[in-house]
Amino acid sequence: MKLVVYLYLSMIVLGVQAWPTVKRSFELYPNNPAMPYNVHTISDCMHVASEAGDYIFKKLTPPAAAASSPLGTALNREAALLELEAAAVVAGELEAVAGVAGGVVAPTSAEVCGLYVIGEPDTIVEITMKHYDVNCETGGLMAFVDGWELNGEYFPGIKDHHRALDERVYEFCNNYKQWPRISNKKFFRSSQNAALLQYRIPARGSFVANVRFHKITQPCNILVQDTAAVYKMANFGQARNCTLSALFPAVVSLANLRIGGKSVRAQQKVNYDCNMFPDRLEIGGSAGIDAFGMEQSSSVCGSTNEPGPEQAIFCGVTSVRLVSTGRYQNQAAVVVRKADEHDIDVATLMCAL
Ligand SMILES: *[C@@H]1O[C@H](CO)[C@@H](O)[C@H](O)[C@H]1NC(C)=O
Numbered sequence: 001m002k003l004v005v006y007l008y009l010s011m012i013v014l015g016v017q018a019w020p021t022v023k024r025s026f027e028l029y030p031n032n033p034a035m036p037y038n039v040h041t042i043s044d045c046m047h048v049a050s051e052a053g054d055y056i057f058k059k060l061t062p063p064a065a066a067a068s069s070p071l072g073t074a075l076n077r078e079a080a081l082l083e084l085e086a087a088a089v090v091a092g093e094l095e096a097v098a099g100v101a102g103g104v105v106a107p108t109s110a111e112v113c114g115l116y117v118i119g120e121p122d123t124i125v126e127i128t129m130k131h132y133d134v135n136c137e138t139g140g141l142m143a144f145v146d147g148w149e150l151n152g153e154y155f156p157g158i159k160d161h162h163r164a165l166d167e168r169v170y171e172f173c174n175n176y177k178q179w180p181r182i183s184n185k186k187f188f189r190s191s192q193n194a195a196l197l198q199y200r201i202p203a204r205g206s207f208v209a210n211v212r213f214h215k216i217t218q219p220c221n222i223l224v225q226d227t228a229a230v231y232k233m234a235n236f237g238q239a240r241n242c243t244l245s246a247l248f249p250a251v252v253s254l255a256n257l258r259i260g261g262k263s264v265r266a267q268q269k270v271n272y273d274c275n276m277f278p279d280r281l282e283i284g285g286s287a288g289i290d291a292f293g294m295e296q297s298s299s300v301c302g303s304t305n306e307p308g309p310e311q312a313i314f315c316g317v318t319s320v321r322l323v324s325t326g327r328y329q330n331q332a333a334v335v336v337r338k339a340d341e342h343d344i345d346v347a348t349l350m351c352a353l
Contacts, residue, residue: 045113050225052213054130055115057199058206110139115197115209116148117190121222121231123213125195129186132207136173140205143171144188145196148223150289155194156221157292160241160321163191189214194223223247228337230255233281239326243291243319249339250318251346252283254300254308256333259322265303274301278325281332285315285351294319297348300332307335312343315351 038053049055117125127144134140146168148155158165172186188195197209218236224246231244257270260279264271274280275296284296297311318339324330 042115045111046116047114048116048118049211050118052211055197055209055211056206057115057201057208059201059204110200110202112198112200114149114199115211117195117197117211118223118225119193119213120225121193122215122217122219123193124216125190125193126212126214127188127195127197128210128212130208130210132172132174132186132205134173134199134201134205134207135203136175137177138203139200140202141171141173141200142207143169143198144186145169145198146188146190147192147221148194148196148289149198153288153290155223155245155289155291156192156243157290159292160221160243161191162240192219192221192223193225194221224250224336229335231334231336232331233320233322233334234331235322235324235326235329237326237329238324240324242322242324244321244334244336245289245291245317245319246336246338247289247317249285249312249314249316250336251310251312251339251343252318252320253310253335254281254332255335256305256331257281257300257308258303259328259330259332260301261328264301267302270300270302270304270308272298272300274299277301278323279328279330280323281330282321282323283311283313283319283348284321285313285318285349287316287351289317291317291319291321294321295349295351310335310343310346311348312339312346313349314339314344314347315349 038051040049040051040053040055042055042057047055117127119125129142132142134142145154146163147161154161154165154168161168170188193213199207218234220235220240220242222231222233222242222244224231224244227248233242233244235242254270258265259281260274260277264274264277264279279301281300282294282296283298283300284291284294286294294317295315297313300308318336320334320336322330322332
């Protein structure tokens with residue numbers, strides 16, 4: 001995998017313009033128009049989706065029947081424990097640890113579940129509610145979130161997003177008391193490659209959400225999808241802070257760096273201690289998905305075309321944050337891969353786990 005990453009890296013250095021993400025093999029095949037339309041059934045409480053298509057959720061069991069099921073097996077006991085834990089968190093938030101692949105919990109009664117959508121780095125997510133039957137009266141509620149929410153924290157971080165949080169979360173349900181009954185087709189778009197459709201359906205209910213991705217030309221915040229890839233970060237001359245986050249401990253290195261003014265760029269070496277400069281690239285990690293207050297391992301500025309050293313961030317979430325005043329054209333190619341035990345040698349940050 002490392003070899004592949006460096007191959008891609010050298011492609012960047014040679015000036016290839018396209019987003020050189022290391023694709024999973026199935027993504028290498030072009031869309032086959034003869035293929036049936038993608039329909040996915042949502043089965044996990046935390047369902048991560050990276051494909052376009054329809055996502056269907058249906059709950060037929062009345063809550064009484066679900067509650068009376070015996071909790072005999074260890075698996076069920078574990079699920080019950082998870083549920084208790086989840087209930088302790090405000091509004092029964094997802095009790096999923098930062099690792100996406102990890103905590104998969106079966107949907108239970110009043111639990112908040114979510115369809116976590118993630119696209120390519122240079123896309124935004126569009127969700128169209130083709131159908132929803134989520135009764136407000138029985139405590140049913142749905143919400144579209146512009147970003148991801150985990151354990152009460154958001155990606156992109158609340159302070160790092162151009163929209164206020166109440167504009168990023170749109171709640172809805174069916175009010176069957178209202179006459180005439182209106183069930184508007186709902187349509188949402190995210191500001192980055194990550195979006196979330198949350199739902200709490202205590203009684204019976206269902207929905208069909210259509211997911212699409214749209215390319216954008218100036219991506220800012222990026223949620224890392226692949227376990228090894230090169231990402232291009234840039235401010236396009238704007239005063240904005242952009243964060244790239246991976247929900248796993250990761251090894252990060254930089255290439256093709258141009259950050260800061262002329263005097264900073266003219267220096268012989270890349271500066272890894274740039275906290276006194278307003279334009280910089282911060283590398284670090286945190287336990288939760290809001291990277292605003294992350295622990296920093298380095299703060300980088302300067303200019304180079306050569307790949308920099310690798311550093312491993314052993315935290316639940318690894319982030320790279322490009323802070324820009326808008327005075328300069330900042331850009332960097334960031335190589336991210338999943339860290340393993342061999343990377344301890346290059347560790348620069350270990351979060352308390
Ligand atoms: C970017 O972040 C810095 C510090 O981390 C902050 O001072 C600045 O106000 C932020 N800029 C924007 C546009 O949010």
